[in-house]
Amino acid sequence: YFDGKPLARQLVAAYLVGWPVEEDFYKTIPPCDSPEQTGCFCSWRTFKEGYKPKRFWKPGNNIAVTNPLTWTTAETEAPAELNKGAIFYKFEKINPGAVKARVYDGILWANKPKFRGSFLLVKKNYHIADYNFYYINVRENAQKRAQAFLRQNGDIPTEIITSPGASGSKGKQ
Secondary structure, three states, rough: OOOHHHHHHHHHHEEEOOOOOOOOOOOOOOOOOOOOOOOOOOOOOOOOOOOOOOOOOOOOOEEOOOOOOOOOOOEEEEEEHHOOOOOOOOOOEEEEOOOOOEEOEEEEEEEOOOOHHHHHOOOOOOOOHHHHHHHHHHHHEEEEEHHHHHOOOOOOOOOOOOOOHHOOOOOOO
């Protein structure tokens, strides 16, 4: 990998979702702590609000967690209103406000989402939905970080080509 190497200067952001990554695992790549920060990594593992998993977690760990609704590492709750859209079954519908999120001691807590068939969601480990719960937020954040990277490096084109639906844009695909 490219930690500490010249290639790292080309890193926009790494989305290392679903597995615990220690805050100091990389020597030169910090956890992302703002929406437009570049050269960093975002990581989260989603569990049902209040659940403290016994596997891969212990209190007081130094696991990096970036809240995908605020793009910070703060342990404050991000309300569901910040959730621009989750995607569930077959990507048929965007579901704004599906879940709230809160960083808690190395994991991300979310409330149980409400969607057709959600009564079947009985597990407290929401790893299978780590991207789905925050789908539109992740898409928009990747675009925002890419734009910030290009601005910082002086290579931003006059028109950023985006996919339809990202931030309500009507860009080209």
